[in-house]
Amino acid sequence: MRRLLKGFTVTISILLILMLIIQFTILLPLPNHSLKTSDYRSNIHYDETPTIMIPGWGGNTTTYYRMTHYFESHHYAQKVMTVWISPTGTVKTSGSYHQQKNALIQILYNWNYNASYHPQVYQLTKALQLLHDRYHIKRMNVIAHSYGGTEFIHAYMSSRKLQKNIQLHKVVFLGVPVEESFGVKVKFVPNLNRKSKDRNFHQLEQQMRSWHPNSSIKFFNIMGGRDESVPRVQSEMLQTLVRIHPEIQYRQVVVPKTNHFQLHDRMAIIQRVAKILWDKD
Numbered sequence: 001m002r003r004l005l006k007g008f009t010v011t012i013s014i015l016l017i018l019m020l021i022i023q024f025t026i027l028l029p030l031p032n033h034s035l036k037t038s039d040y041r042s043n044i045h046y047d048e049t050p051t052i053m054i055p056g057w058g059g060n061t062t063t064y065y066r067m068t069h070y071f072e073s074h075h076y077a078q079k080v081m082t083v084w085i086s087p088t089g090t091v092k093t094s095g096s097y098h099q100q101k102n103a104l105i106q107i108l109y110n111w112n113y114n115a116s117y118h119p120q121v122y123q124l125t126k127a128l129q130l131l132h133d134r135y136h137i138k139r140m141n142v143i144a145h146s147y148g149g150t151e152f153i154h155a156y157m158s159s160r161k162l163q164k165n166i167q168l169h170k171v172v173f174l175g176v177p178v179e180e181s182f183g184v185k186v187k188f189v190p191n192l193n194r195k196s197k198d199r200n201f202h203q204l205e206q207q208m209r210s211w212h213p214n215s216s217i218k219f220f221n222i223m224g225g226r227d228e229s230v231p232r233v234q235s236e237m238l239q240t241l242v243r244i245h246p247e248i249q250y251r252q253v254v255v256p257k258t259n260h261f262q263l264h265d266r267m268a269i270i271q272r273v274a275k276i277l278w279d280k281d
Helices: 002-026 065-073 118-135 147-157 160-165 199-210 232-236 238-242 267-278
Strands: 051-054 078-085 091-095 103-109 139-145 167-174 218-224 249-255
Touching (some): 051 118, 065 078, 065 267, 103 118, 139 147, 147 160, 147 167, 147 199, 199 238, 218 267, 232 249, 238 249, 249 267
Parallel strands (some): 051 103, 051 139, 078 103, 139 167
């Protein structure tokens, strides 16, 4: 019996160590990259608006690896900083933002395996506040996958301070659910919001109505044609929120033969995102 208990204890200890090693590894930051003025391309717009990259549930440093590499290798942008957020809301950074052109800032949650996205809403709010207070970021683009976008829109719409201090420019959502009471059999139609049973969605509606956008904002909603994780209607409901403010531009596209996780890895989507954010055309 003692041998069995000892063996069980050793096995559990080894598994815990392996889990810690894996968790540490997937939180290693992508390397920072410097974009030289000699690399600037004539068809790309370069400015001081940074782009915040937010992973979804269980997302980590690999989420935007391919996308970031493409942006850098084609001289669209430069990754300059990583932001880690702990479950308690403690924020740590590596690298620095000092108004570099087309800067990329990588967000990483130390733990984002919760049953709900609400803990990450609190954590992300802390990170965005720090980006403003410490690095004086007053305007940003956003790329967010899955629950990363859900967390972002709830964090921003729940904070009058963020709305006042940080202007949104271009927001790119990749398979982001904003309403979760509708299933795959429900088709989007106007005024579908009236049938929603999602309290979080109705809270967003109220917050949207009291929000006064202080900048020119564009929302781009990209969905996968074979996304079995997030029913399309849950992402399409974003247009119901955005249309509360007719001055906000909204575009959505469904990419055929694309599942939930390919939304941040397929080259056609990566190229589309690059053009959305930085092409002069």
